[in-house]
Amino acid sequence: MTENANDLGRNTLKLVVVGHVDHGKSTVIGRLLYDTDSVNQGLVEKVRAISAETGQPFEFAFLLDAFEEERKQGITIDTTQLRFKTKARDYVIIDAPGHKEFLKNMISGASDAEAAFLVVDAGRGVEEQSRRHAHTLSLLGVEQIALIVNKMDLVSYDEKVYNQITKGIQDYLLSLGLRLTLSIPLAALLGDNVASPSKNFPWHKGPTLLEALDALTKEAADDSGLRLPLQDVYKFDDRRILAGRIESGQVKVGDRIVINPGHKLTTVVSLAAWLERDIKEAAKAGESVGLIVEDEYYNRRGEVISLVESPPIVSDRFKASIFWMGKKPLIPKRRYKLKLATSETEAEITEINHLIDSDTLAEKPSPGQVGLNEVAAVEIALNRPIPLDLFVNHKATGRFVLQDGYDVVGGGIVASVEERPPVHAGFAKGVITARCELFEEYFYHLSESMVNKIKPPKPHYAVGDKVPLRGRSFLYPDSFDIVVFRDLVAIKIRQGEVADIVTFNDYAYAGLPLINGRGFGVLVHSEAEWLKAQEEFAAMTPENEGVLAGRWLDFNAYRHIPIGGDDFSV
Amino acid sequence: MTSHLKALEAYSVFILREAYAKLGRLGLLWSIGKDSTVLLWLAKKAFFGHCPFPFIHVDTNFKIPEMIAYRDKTARELGLEMIVHQNVKALEEGMNPQMGRLTCCKALKTEALSQLTAKYGFEGLIVGVRRDEEGSRSKERIFSERGEADFWDYANQPPELWGQFKTDFPKGHHIRVHPLLQWNEIDIWRYIEEERVPVIDLYFSKNGYRYRSLGCEPCTGKIKSEALTVREIINELENTTVSERAGRAQDQEDAYAMQKLRRDGYM
Ligand SMILES: Nc1nc2c(ncn2[C@@H]2O[C@H](COP(=O)(O)OP(=O)(O)O)[C@@H](O)[C@H]2O)c(=O)[nH]1
Numbered sequence: 001m002t003e004n005a006n007d008l009g010r011n012t013l014k015l016v017v018v019g020h021v022d023h024g025k026s027t028v029i030g031r032l033l034y035d036t037d038s039v040n041q042g043l044v045e046k047v048r049a050i051s052a053e054t055g056q057p058f059e060f061a062f063l064l065d066a067f068e069e070e071r072k073q074g075i076t077i078d079t080t081q082l083r084f085k086t087k088a089r090d091y092v093i094i095d096a097p098g099h100k101e102f103l104k105n106m107i108s109g110a111s112d113a114e115a116a117f118l119v120v121d122a123g124r125g126v127e128e129q130s131r132r133h134a135h136t137l138s139l140l141g142v143e144q145i146a147l148i149v150n151k152m153d154l155v156s157y158d159e160k161v162y163n164q165i166t167k168g169i170q171d172y173l174l175s176l177g178l179r180l181t182l183s184i185p186l187a188a189l190l191g192d193n194v195a196s197p198s199k200n201f202p203w204h205k206g207p208t209l210l211e212a213l214d215a216l217t218k219e220a221a222d223d224s225g226l227r228l229p230l231q232d233v234y235k236f237d238d239r240r241i242l243a244g245r246i247e248s249g250q251v252k253v254g255d256r257i258v259i260n261p262g263h264k265l266t267t268v269v270s271l272a273a274w275l276e277r278d279i280k281e282a283a284k285a286g287e288s289v290g291l292i293v294e295d296e297y298y299n300r301r302g303e304v305i306s307l308v309e310s311p312p313i314v315s316d317r318f319k320a321s322i323f324w325m326g327k328k329p330l331i332p333k334r335r336y337k338l339k340l341a342t343s344e345t346e347a348e349i350t351e352i353n354h355l356i357d358s359d360t361l362a363e364k365p366s367p368g369q370v371g372l373n374e375v376a377a378v379e380i381a382l383n384r385p386i387p388l389d390l391f392v393n394h395k396a397t398g399r400f401v402l403q404d405g406y407d408v409v410g411g412g413i414v415a416s417v418e419e420r421p422p423v424h425a426g427f428a429k430g431v432i433t434a435r436c437e438l439f440e441e442y443f444y445h446l447s448e449s450m451v452n453k454i455k456p457p458k459p460h461y462a463v464g465d466k467v468p469l470r471g472r473s474f475l476y477p478d479s480f481d482i483v484v485f486r487d488l489v490a491i492k493i494r495q496g497e498v499a500d501i502v503t504f505n506d507y508a509y510a511g512l513p514l515i516n517g518r519g520f521g522v523l524v525h526s527e528a529e530w531l532k533a534q535e536e537f538a539a540m541t542p543e544n545e546g547v548l549a550g551r552w553l554d555f556n557a558y559r560h561i562p563i564g565g566d567d568f569s570v
Numbered sequence: 571m572t573s574h575l576k577a578l579e580a581y582s583v584f585i586l587r588e589a590y591a592k593l594g595r596l597g598l599l600w601s602i603g604k605d606s607t608v609l610l611w612l613a614k615k616a617f618f619g620h621c622p623f624p625f626i627h628v629d630t631n632f633k634i635p636e637m638i639a640y641r642d643k644t645a646r647e648l649g650l651e652m653i654v655h656q657n658v659k660a661l662e663e664g665m666n667p668q669m670g671r672l673t674c675c676k677a678l679k680t681e682a683l684s685q686l687t688a689k690y691g692f693e694g695l696i697v698g699v700r701r702d703e704e705g706s707r708s709k710e711r712i713f714s715e716r717g718e719a720d721f722w723d724y725a726n727q728p729p730e731l732w733g734q735f736k737t738d739f740p741k742g743h744h745i746r747v748h749p750l751l752q753w754n755e756i757d758i759w760r761y762i763e764e765e766r767v768p769v770i771d772l773y774f775s776k777n778g779y780r781y782r783s784l785g786c787e788p789c790t791g792k793i794k795s796e797a798l799t800v801r802e803i804i805n806e807l808e809n810t811t812v813s814e815r816a817g818r819a820q821d822q823e824d825a826y827a828m829q830k831l832r833r834d835g836y837m
Binding site: 011012080081082083090092104105107108111112140231232234236237239241243244245272273274275278286287288290301325337339342396399401403405406407408411 | 573574576577579580581583584587588590591614615616617618619620622701702708709711727728729730731732733734736738739740752754
């Protein structure tokens with residue numbers, strides 16, 4: 001393969017430019033492109049024509065703001081990405097809108113940046129969105145932040161103003177646990193300190209904008225240990241390929257790996273490729289690969305491959321910091337869809353601990369919901385356990401988005417994972433839990449003349465688990481529905497396995513035998529009877545309990561009471 | 571390969587696999603040009619030599635004839651499942667560029683594509699557009715939803731972060747998937763050089779002229795060029811400030827022509 005020696009050492013840095021609306025982000029970028037001859041002639045002419053048509057002076061911002069509405073209103077609506085190169089390396093420069101209304105677009109632009117330029121207008125100083133953007137960057141994991149104090153011409157190039165703004169941002173970042181990478185004064189519109197030092201502020205001994213770019217450091221490939229979320233399993237031919245992108249660490253032929261959830265252990269046999277020349281022994285973070293492994297487990301999208309000694313956490317409950325982008329506020333108990341790496345599951349915010357004020361970074365007590373553009377510390381419960389990590393340990397498997405219906409409405413990072421509180425319930429799917437006494441054995445104790453009960457050793461069942469259909473005192477069919485009136489939850493048993501656990505709201509009578517949480521037959525044979533039974537049990541009182549049991553339950557359908565004694569064991 | 575091209579390739583492969591895993595019926599729009607030919611190559615890489623979806627060609631009937639010959643030959647050689655579609659009704663009614671370039675594009679490309687999406691029930695269309703091609707494309711998302719009548723609601727695009735793409739949407743809508751969005755023109759040519767991707771020879775100089783961007787014959791101009799090889803094209807691009815689509819007449823009709831075309835479903 002030909003390697004161009006010049007290109008070999010070059011890398012590309014992704015940089016986002018953020019800041020309050022009108023502080024000059026687009027002008028900074030436009031001027032940078034213009035002064036370094038990086039824009040094509042066609043675009044310059046097009047912008048010159050549009051500026052002339054509307055009688056405005058040449059607007060550098062128009063080089064980026066391509067939408068008609070953006071040029072007419074003079075604002076950036078959506079994020080743009082541009083390519084730019086210096087002698088040292090290549091850049092992808094992302095112009096992110098500063099308008100509060102378009103924060104979600106700023107987030108889209110900034111989410112995969114390696115560094116940020118925060119533009120602050122010298123005349124106006126630090127404003128609401130300046131801080132909010134810095135705060136959001138920290139949640140997105142962008143840790144390298146440089147400050148541009150723009151429009152220095154408006155404050156007569158006063159060093160004191162520059163120092164004061166720099167100090168303000170420095171302190172703010174410190175409270176976020178971040179260090180200000182560098183700071184420069186600029187007058188983008190006039191080209192002061194863009195591509196060459198300005199005579200207007202001789203006091204500035206630091207870099208020009210162009211030099212500041214090259215002073216940023218390229219993020220190294222994430223080497224925090226192997227995380228390979230499965231995208232898919234391919235069987236197009238006789239190969240069975242586990243496909244995914246390595247998010248961190250590396251993998252090589254012969255590695256002992258574990259696939260979670262389920263703790264499936266195996267060994268990497270080879271890395272598959274279409275072309276002979278692409279077949280290799282090892283791959284690292286950022287690469288899209290296909291693994292062929294020794295053991296054939298049932299694998300599916302959402303699982304995470306790691307090295308055996310450092311697996312991810314598998315959990316359905318964690319604490320997180322989230323930022324909200326939804327027009328409708330986040331409310332507890334509402335069902336959202338959570339997407340983390342390639343996992344997708346239903347999620348519920350069980351607790352909003354507090355909101356965080358982006359201006360002061362102070363904690364505000366929770367008003368019970370999280371509104372548009374707000375940041376909050378919350379607790380989340382999932383429908384099922386998924387592999388995840390703390391964001392500080394592994395970025396890609398420690399962050400997630402929340403969806404309401406079709407739309408992404410929030411993003412967040414995993415802050416801590418708590419030990420699962422002990423579940424007393426017998427059946428559990430995330431936050432849906434139900435008590436279960438189906439598999440308890442009853443026997444008649446001769447010497448004491450009474451019925452006793454023995455609890456089985458494994459009282460917890462989740463979707464996919466097998467349940468014991470036959471005991472010494474019970475015999476259930478292969479497929480049936482358990483309806484637990486106490487918890488308003490139905491459990492679908494199919495071929496001896498828990499197929500699903502749903503609330504009564506989401507349950508429809510399926511024509512299969514119904515059995516209650518204690519293993520008694522429920523005398524329901526139609527949808528109508530099911531609705532009636534539900535209604536009557538919902539209204540049950542200690543007084544009519546016996547009547548209801550007599551009307552709806554059949555103890556002998558699946559159970560009998562054998563005579564046992566001290567030797568009776570399960 | 572440079573680390574930059576490797577990163578672009580890996581991300582595009584990731585995107586293609588996401589589309590295949592998450593969207594229902596999927597097709598790849600193959601315009602015969604260099605970009606969608608690179609896309610074809612990347613699909614082969616993503617799926618280990620297989621292409622688990624059909625290739626779609628919207629044939630305007632005005633394409634440069636060599637393109638059609640090249641299409642049929644390549645499809646045969648690579649064993650591609652091809653869907654070729656024309657807006658027959660518009661052609662029968664005599665649609666042509668003299669009736670207005672934008673009108674013609676809208677009928678023979680946008681409408682044709684829309685007919686085809688509906689006819690085959692596509693949930694995902696993989697398209698080889700790039701951010702650096704022109705302004706409105708620079709604003710695109712990687713997974714971009716098209717609503718009723720293929721409308722692109724560009725002022726209200728959903729957030730796209732951390733490789734979590736738009737994969738949930740109402741029935742009847744579809745997703746345009748853009749795996750090449752973050753590539754630029756010179757990346758494409760460097761990749762073609764590195765990977766020895768076969769491209770149609772209209773891109774190479776004949777009698778002092780070559781095509782830089784391919785489209786319909788009446789609306790696509792050639793540029794002055796002596797470039798006979800991929801390397802020479804790369805050298806030429808390294809030293810130009812003329813935009814790639816300068817030869818594409820529909821872009822020049824009005825300053826926001828492309829934005830308007832694309833709002834209504836153009837690729
Ligand atoms: N005086 C002065 N005006 C500037 C400077 N930089 C930008 N502007 C003006 O500030 C306004 C907002 O700039 P723009 O780049 O659109 O801001 P954005 O909203 O942050 O992208 C425009 O009218 C610019 O011409 C500067 O250095 N000095």
